[in-house]
Amino acid sequence: MSNRELPAVQAALWAGALAVINGLPRETGGTSREIGEFTEDGARTTATSTYKVAQPDGTSKVYTLTLAVEQSVDEHDGRWGPGSQADRSRPGARVVVDAHLYEIGSASAGGFRGFSGRRFDIEFNDGRKVTTRNLWDHGVIPPKWRDRYPDNARFVQPEGGEVA
Structure with missing residues (x-):
């Protein structure tokens, strides 16, 4: 994957993470989203993000999402x-x-x-x-x-x- 393609892939991965998050419990006070780390290893780009939902008992449920885009060649x-x-x-x-x-x-x-x-x-x-x-x-x-x-x-x- 070229360095030119990487920002577009990162944006797509983050959009994918947000799409998954939309299906999780709705945000309340004390809820946060954060993008973790993008890693690029040859043909594979991975993004990790977390989504924390505050709970009434003072804890948070934490959802960790790992999304990957992997490039390969199909020789047909x-x-x-x-x-x-x-x-x-x-x-x-x-x-x-x-x-x-x-x-x-x-x-x-x-x-x-x-x-x-x-x-x-x-x-x-x-x-x-x-x-x-x-x-x-x-x-x-x-x-x-x-x-x-x-x-x-x-x-x-x-x-x-x-x-x-």
Whole structure:
């Protein structure tokens, strides 16, 4: 988490603490709220706060709240790994350009076409040249899966100068 993001995360944590406090017993005389300490440890930011409610016997009920925001990375294993949707795409129809996976749709796809039927001229690294008006976007391939789906093509400008 960058230092720029930290104030926004701290503000969100404090807002979260106040939201929890709103569900606790209402404040009375002698009641206090205080923000404790923010700690930031790599991908995790934690805030501790306390809420004290004065009791008739001179004591206070003390509620200690600890809230954390943890940042992580989702590699989308289910989408890109073995047996995934990307893995089930037809290998001969896979188009990978700049770590972005596309698939050339079949002629029997019915009335729907990828990119609304826009023309794409594709040159594969093995020398094949394909023109399609049915290209489907599967998204950017996360770094973990790029060896599994290496770049295999490039988009080329069609003859006559029409930009795809």
